[in-house]
Amino acid sequence: RKEVEQDPGPFNVPEGATVAFNCTYSNSASQSFFWYRQDCRKEPKLLMSVYSSGNEDGRFTAQLNRASQYISLLIRDSKLSDSATYLCVVNEGGFKTIFGAGTRLFVKA
């Protein structure tokens, strides 16, 4: 089983749509969770950290379910500029950070 698993997509959605990404992780002792965004041939950039209580930042909502070892990201009212690869990232408590392979999103006009 992969350490961090994501649906590779791609997701093709029209502007204004709501889209949800899922991620599962294998190590139940994992401690920190993040969503990063990566544009083509660019560096990953932090989108948001994910907390057990769930958190929201504008159009973005992240949820963590520790019992199911599942993380989600919801994007509401998609914009063209949201087109990117979304990376689920897990820290197991040490220094090592594990990236999922990413889910590609294309938002169309």
Place this chain on the structure above:
Amino acid sequence: EPEVTQTPSHQVTQMGQEVILRCVPISNHLYFYWYRQILGQKVEFLVSFYNNEISEKSEIFDDQFSVERPDGSNFTLKIRSTKLEDSAMYFCASSSGRGSYNEQFFGPGTRLTVL
């Protein structure tokens, strides 16, 4: 806004040659990392560095690799004898904390091409 910088942006080398990739982390950060991303694949952790020593490394980070913080600002990754499969984008990152505070800021990367 402070940022992580990396040089060069693109390095082309012959198989068997040594390369040094350079990074300047954000100035008040204490934790430093190297990652690689082979084209079309996921970002992979190589090594973390804290308090002037390696704090953790992955299976990828074998004897061919080394890291150094030669002065107060630079953080380098050396590959002693490059192989074709070392061709990848190498990202440096830094953070002020770890764990839940482990927001890592990434540099723009160095694209390494081994011929």
